[in-house]
Structure formats: structure tokens, C-alpha cells
Amino acid sequence: MLTGVAAASRRMFVGLAAVALLAAAGLAAAGPAAAQSSGGGCGGVTQAECEGWVEQPGGPGHDGGGNNGGGNNGGDGGAGPCYRDGVELDCYDDLVGWFNREDECYYKRAEPQPSGGEPGQVAYNVSCVAGQVSEDVEWLSEPPSGYEAPPDPYELRRRAYARIQFEKPVIHTAPDPDKPGLVGLPVWVWSEESNAVWGPLDEDEADRDVSVRVVAEVDEITFNMGNGDSFSCERDEVFDAYDPAVDNPWNPGCGYDNGYSTPGSYRITATVSWDVTWFINDVEQDIFASPQVSSDPIEIEIDELQVVRR
Amino acid sequence: MLAASVLAAAALAGCASEQSATLPPLRVPAATDDPAAAEAAEAALAAYNGYLAAAEKAEHAADPHHPELKKYLGDPLLTRVRLSIRDAKEHGAVRIGSLTSEPTITDINLDSVPMAVEIQDCLDATNYRMVYANDTDTVVPGTEVGRYLATATATRYDDGRWLISRGVAHRDQPC
Numbered sequence: 001m002l003t004g005v006a007a008a009s010r011r012m013f014v015g016l017a018a019v020a021l022l023a024a025a026g027l028a029a030a031g032p033a034a035a036q037s038s039g040g041g042c043g044g045v046t047q048a049e050c051e052g053w054v055e056q057p058g059g060p061g062h063d064g065g066g067n068n069g070g071g072n073n074g075g076d077g078g079a080g081p082c083y084r085d086g087v088e089l090d091c092y093d094d095l096v097g098w099f100n101r102e103d104e105c106y107y108k109r110a111e112p113q114p115s116g117g118e119p120g121q122v123a124y125n126v127s128c129v130a131g132q133v134s135e136d137v138e139w140l141s142e143p144p145s146g147y148e149a150p151p152d153p154y155e156l157r158r159r160a161y162a163r164i165q166f167e168k169p170v171i172h173t174a175p176d177p178d179k180p181g182l183v184g185l186p187v188w189v190w191s192e193e194s195n196a197v198w199g200p201l202d203e204d205e206a207d208r209d210v211s212v213r214v215v216a217e218v219d220e221i222t223f224n225m226g227n228g229d230s231f232s233c234e235r236d237e238v239f240d241a242y243d244p245a246v247d248n249p250w251n252p253g254c255g256y257d258n259g260y261s262t263p264g265s266y267r268i269t270a271t272v273s274w275d276v277t278w279f280i281n282d283v284e285q286d287i288f289a290s291p292q293v294s295s296d297p298i299e300i301e302i303d304e305l306q307v308v309r310r
Numbered sequence: 311m312l313a314a315s316v317l318a319a320a321a322l323a324g325c326a327s328e329q330s331a332t333l334p335p336l337r338v339p340a341a342t343d344d345p346a347a348a349e350a351a352e353a354a355l356a357a358y359n360g361y362l363a364a365a366e367k368a369e370h371a372a373d374p375h376h377p378e379l380k381k382y383l384g385d386p387l388l389t390r391v392r393l394s395i396r397d398a399k400e401h402g403a404v405r406i407g408s409l410t411s412e413p414t415i416t417d418i419n420l421d422s423v424p425m426a427v428e429i430q431d432c433l434d435a436t437n438y439r440m441v442y443a444n445d446t447d448t449v450v451p452g453t454e455v456g457r458y459l460a461t462a463t464a465t466r467y468d469d470g471r472w473l474i475s476r477g478v479a480h481r482d483q484p485c
Contacts, residue, residue, distance in 0.1 A: 043390050043391055043393060043394020043395075043397075044361075044365060044383075044387055044390055044391040044394065044477040044478075044479070045361075045362070045365075045431060045433060045460035045461075045462055045477040045478065045479050046362065046365040046366070046369065046391075046405075046409060046433070046435075046438070046479070047369075047391075047394045047398075047479060048433075048435060048455045048458055048479040048481040095374065095389055095392050095393055095396060096389065096393070108389065110384070110385035110386070111380065111384070111385050111388060111389075112384055112385075112467055112469075112471075112473075113467075113468075114384065114385075114424055114465060114467065114475070115423055115424040115466075115467065115468050116423040116424050123385075125385050125386050125389050127389075131393050131394075131397055132390070132393070133385075133386045133389045133390055133393065134386065135386065135476070136386070137385060137386060
């Protein structure tokens, strides 16, 4: 996907140039985009300047950069995504038709069919450049590869899932790293409250008559105390921060009730386990991914309880 | 019909003298008294005028699937027009106002398959502005254009209809 990254930054560059041009002309950027003057109009006689839309930062057309911790969960069905020059495209477009992976062009039967073909041939519009179709129809005896492929729910699921961002939980402890705790005393642990920590997170994708929804929910959050001990907490416990003014330190909402039995330094991490399910046209399917996302570790110090005897 | 063509041809000759050499030579149909050619020319101009009216409606409505379009347009132009409308719409832009048109026939070819009629036009888009849909007082920068040359091809289909299947705006060629 290096090429995809390059394309995104190029578009950003063009967008910045457009802002500079507008500023130079003394114009406020009044809308989402500007049209750039170009040569012949490609959208017919009424559109003298159709080719030159330039993106501005934050405008439409930005890739949803998928950054999920779920690993690769594709591969169980469908023909996979459609790419042109490394940039992912829809495999079907209602204006230019079906994507042919072999030549990276869209094909759609010409409407209406012109006269002039050989018997058995069909005329197609061919679109090999975004937003444009070729000057002439192409006559083919066989439909191109991928033509009239139905919507692929697995592909829709993959795209929806790629947009779900799982964030690391951010955790805190009492005692905190700056102040050592003592052997045998409870350790409080909690997480900052955020949808990205507990969900549900959902994303939709649709193609023609097929709509897919992907829903990620947290199954549980588990604290690993760094000494082999671990425990899980519920949603209504895990966001409960320790407040010395009101909380009884001996009764943590989510915590290590008996504390550490030996002094030392311990690395505490929390791991959130997600279950990701999906729906096709509102009918629930199976859990297809169970990603786990861990927090950064917190290191705390536990000291010996000093008892003075005489 | 013929008179109109000749008049328009005269008008075009006036601006053609200032045009670059890329303009196709203006050719009045050889068989001017051929009723088939006259009929084709009339059908082609009707399709062209219908195209402009349909495109205005579709562009005003920012509707790439406006039903009028396919009454007058055939592919690949039909898809090109739809793409440009969708593109403008996705960029938050829409057309307001109207075009003025002075079409003329430059060639009639009844021997080709499909039969074709070439049309040339001097379009005035001074009052056909591309504006932001949420701020129709503001013209999209870079889209102001005055009078420009346009060329189009009308094609005859097997069902007897004439539709415009090609059309190009030559923005760099004022008229």
C-alpha cells in the first residue's frame, strides 16, 4: 500500500496548492472545492471545465485509513478488493459499471446499443481514468472479466471493518508509578472512559441492494498485574477512578483486592477483547473477528510493609 | 431548416476567421436538396436542442439520472454527462441560469454506420453559472466562461432515433 500513501499525500499537495491559488486571488475558500481551468470539456458541451476539480484538505474523497488491531480477517469469500495503480476503488459504480481487474478499467454496456457491431458483439463504455469514459465505445464478443458480478458482502464487510479504529485503553493505577505501594494493600486499576475502549463501534457499507453493518463490542477487559495474576472487570467497574476523598481504599471497583504479596516492581497492562459481528441486510451473521488491544504498561513499585518491633 | 443552417453558417464564418486552424472546415451538406439529409439534419438538431435543455435540467437538479437525459443522449456522451453532474454534485456544486445556443450542421453522413450528423455550436455560458449548492451567490472559482465553441455528433440508432453520442466543449476557442 505504499502507492496508496503516495497518492494520498499527492492529493493533499494539490489541495494546498489550490488554497494558495485562492488566497493569491484574494478569494476566500467559500466552498468545499474549486474547479481548475483545463482544456477541452469532457462532460459534454454544457460543461466547459469539468476535468479540473481539485481537492481541498478535509474535503470529500479522503481515504478512511484503516488502522485496526484485528489483523487480516478477509479471505473467506469474494474476489477481494479492486485496485487501480495501488489505489482501492469500488468494484461497481452505478455510472461506469463493473471493474475489470485484468486491465483496471470499468465496463458498462453502452446505452442504447449503437449500430455497427459484428453479429454477437456488444458495445461497452470503457473507463480507465477516474471520472472519464473513453471517446469511443468498445465492441466485445464476450463480457469482460468481472462483468455483472453481484455485490460481494464479504468485500463490503472487509471495507467496513477496515474503518473501525480500535484504540488502546489508557489505564491508571493507585498506587500510581510516582508513589510506591505496599505489600498486601489493594491496588486500584481503572481505564479512561471512551467508546474506543468499550464500544460498540459500528460501520456500514452498501452496494446496490446489499447493505452490511459491522459491529464491534467489548467482551471483557483483563488486567495483567505483571506477576502472573490477572482478573477481568465489567464495564460499570472499569471506569471507576480511585478518589481518596470518597472511596474506601480497601474496596476497589476494579482491582487487585489482596495486593501483591512480595515487594518489587510490576508492569501492569490491560487488554480489551473485542467481538466483531456483522449483519447482511439487517440479518445477523457470525462473529468473524476477535481482536485484542492492549494498553501501554504502567510500572509500579511495591515496598515491604515496615513493622517496628521492640 | 436549411435557411437556418446557412444563417448560422454565416454567423460562424464571422468568428471562424479568428479561430485557430483546429476548427473543422465548415461544410454545408452537399446534398442540400436531398430530403433524407434534410430529415436527418432536422432530427439531429432536435436531439441537440433536447440535449441542451435536458442537460440544463439535470445540472440544475444535480441529478445524474435525470430521465430527460437518455431521451436525447446516447453513450459514451450520456455517461460523460452523468459523470460530470455527479462530480459537480460531489463537490457541492450546481448549475444555475441558462445557456444560449446557435447550433449549425457541419456535416451529414448517411453512408456511415451508424449514420452521423456533425453539429457545431457557439454556446454562451455567461449566464450559466456553476455555484455552490449551499451558497448559490458564489460562483465556483475557475468556472466562469463566456462564449465558446462546441462540437457534437448526432447518431442514428437502429430504432430510428437520433441521439447525441459525442459532445465536446472547446473552452479555449471563444466564438
